Structures are given as structure tokens and as C-alpha cells.
Amino acid sequence: MKKIGILGGMSWESTVTYYQMINRMVNQRFGGLHSANCLISSVDFHEIEQLQAQGDWEKAGEILGNEALNLERAGADGVLLATNTMHKVAEQIEEKISVPFLHIVDAVAVESDNMQISRVGLLGTKYTLKLDFFKDRLKERNIDPVLPSDPQIDEMNRIIFEELVLGELHDSSKDYFIKVMQELKRNGAEAIVLGCTEIGLLIKEDDFQLPLIDTTAIHAKKAVEWAIQ
Numbered sequence: 001m002k003k004i005g006i007l008g009g010m011s012w013e014s015t016v017t018y019y020q021m022i023n024r025m026v027n028q029r030f031g032g033l034h035s036a037n038c039l040i041s042s043v044d045f046h047e048i049e050q051l052q053a054q055g056d057w058e059k060a061g062e063i064l065g066n067e068a069l070n071l072e073r074a075g076a077d078g079v080l081l082a083t084n085t086m087h088k089v090a091e092q093i094e095e096k097i098s099v100p101f102l103h104i105v106d107a108v109a110v111e112s113d114n115m116q117i118s119r120v121g122l123l124g125t126k127y128t129l130k131l132d133f134f135k136d137r138l139k140e141r142n143i144d145p146v147l148p149s150d151p152q153i154d155e156m157n158r159i160i161f162e163e164l165v166l167g168e169l170h171d172s173s174k175d176y177f178i179k180v181m182q183e184l185k186r187n188g189a190e191a192i193v194l195g196c197t198e199i200g201l202l203i204k205e206d207d208f209q210l211p212l213i214d215t216t217a218i219h220a221k222k223a224v225e226w227a228i229q
Contacts, residue, residue, distance in 0.1 A: 001026075001037050002227040005076025005099075007068055009042035010083040011165035014197035014216060018082045021220035029228060036227065039076050041067045045165070048086065052127060061092030068093045068101075078102055080223045084195050084215055085127045087134065100226070104215055105134055107222040108193055109141035111213050117191045119144045120213065121184030123177065124195030126157040134195065146189040152180050164198035174202050181208050 004022065008015030019040065026036040043063065051060040064086060068079045078100040081087060087104055094101045112120060120138070122145040128134050130153065135145050148156065159173045177199070181192050191211040194200050200214040 002077035003037045003039060003075055004223050004227050005068070005071030005074075005079040006038055006040045006082055007043075007064060007071060007079055007093075008040055008082035010045050010048055010086055011198060012042060012045070013165060013167050013201065015040070015042060015082050017197070017201070017216055018080070018220055021217060022224055025221060025224040026228070029224070036224070039071050039074050041071050043067060049161070052085065057089055058092075060086065061089030064089055065093045065096035069096045072097045072099050078223075078226060080219065082216075082219075083197055084134065085125045088127060088131060090133070102219070102223050102226060103137075104219045105137040106141075107218045108195075108213055108215060109138065109143055110222070111218045112143050112191070113141075115191060115211060115213075117211070118142060119146060119188055119190050121146045121148075121181060121187075121189030121192045121210075122195050123148070123156060123180065123192065123199055125160055126153050128195050129153050145193075146184050146187050148180050148184065152183075156180065160196055160198055164196075164201055167201075169202050174207070177203055178208060181210070185210055 006018060022036045027034050048060055071079055076099060079097060080102045084104055090103060120143060122129060129147055138145050163170060163173055191213055193213045194203060195215055197216045200216050205212050
């Protein structure tokens with residue numbers, strides 16, 4: 001089994017979910033006391049969030065690239081970045097390492113193809129939705145993203161950073177996300193991508209009538225499939 005390097009801490013709440021999912025999938029595959037062969041590098045999210053707010057993606061990419069390199073040097077056979085938003089600096093990370101980088105958008109594209117879906121509603125932070133890195137990679141895979149309005153994006157971003165990353169789950173916020181999802185459905189979305197690793201803590205499969213593509217779950221699945229192949 002290959003050793004998975006998990007670059008996390010953004011937030012640590014979702015990194016915990018990644019770790020649980022990856023280990024459970026490995027155990028389901030092999031049984032007994034089997035668990036995943038992992039390394040975790042967990043950064044201080046405060047520093048990264050400040051760089052996001054300042055638009056200093058180069059510095060953020062430098063920090064995460066160095067952390068990814070540390071994972072490689074410690075024995076990781078591949079690196080998984082346990083956050084959607086920071087895939088903005090995926091290229092900088094890939095340039096730093098010589099082992100595979102398991103890209104989250106590629107996992108979304110494969111899942112969409114498997115579901116025979118070409119038009120997806122996209123939820124996430126304002127960086128994921130307003131910048132092009134996530135949307136453009138989807139479009140390269142012939143998947144058309146349907147976006148919320150700017151005010152909806154801003155309110156979702158507030159909920160993510162003021163509540164979800166702190167582990168706070170409120171019914172009012174869940175209701176707001178579902179309202180946005182209903183509008184995305186009316187605008188032609190065939191499925192909803194939970195494009196922030198914290199959203200899956202709040203929204204579950206049974207909460208909505210369209211299929212949900214939880215990026216945390218499918219990214220973890222991709223990592224396990226890669227590790228055991």
C-alpha cells in the first residue's frame with residue numbers, strides 16, 4: 001500500500017474527516033485491523049486564511065509547497081491537499097514535489113462522468129467560486145458549473161469561515177445552503193458539488209433531492225484507490 005501524504009489543517013475539522021474516511025475505506029477493503037498508511041502535515045490555518053484575505057497566493061503556495069515537500073521527504077508516495085480553496089496554488093505545490101499530486105477537481109470530474117452528469121451546481125468559498133482555478137478545470141473536463149449569485153456566495157463564505165471551520169453547525173445556515181441549492185437546481189444543475197471540505201459537515205445526502213458530490217468523500221476515495229492499486 002502506498003503512503004498517502006495529507007496536507008491539511010485548512011481547517012483541521014475537515015482534515016479529521018479526511019483521515020476518518022480514508023482509514024474506514026481501507027479497513028472496508030481489507031478488513032481486520034488494517035488502516036491507511038498516512039502522513040499528515042497540518043498547517044496553522046490562521047496564517048493561510050490571512051494570506052487568502054490579502055490575495056497573497058504566491059506566499060501561501062510557497063508555504064504549502066514546502067509542507068508538501070516535507071511530506072515527500074518523510075516518505076509520502078503522493079500528496080493530497082485536504083482543502084478545495086487552496087487548490088488555487090496546486091501548480092506551485094506540484095512544482096515542488098516529484099511524487100503524484102492527487103487533485104480534488106479531477107476527482108469531481110471522474111465522479112460527474114460516472115454519474116453521466118455534465119452540469120453541476122457549485123458551492124464553496126468565495127475564492128473557489130469567484131476565482132477561475134476550480135471552474136476552469138471543470139470546464140476542461142466538459143463539465144459546466146452553475147454558480148450562486150454574488151450575495152449568496154458572500155453569505156456562504158461567511159458561514160464557512162465564521163461557523164463551519166470552527167465546528168459550529170446551525171440549522172439556520174443549513175436552511176440557507178438548501179435555499180441556494182434549490183435555486184441552482186432551477187438554473188439547470190443536475191447535481192450539487194459541495195466544493196468546500198467543511199460543507200459536508202453541514203449538508204448530507206438526505207437533505208436534498210439532487211445527487212450531492214461531496215468533494216471530501218470523493219477525494220478521499222480517489223486517494224485510497226490510488227494507494228491500493
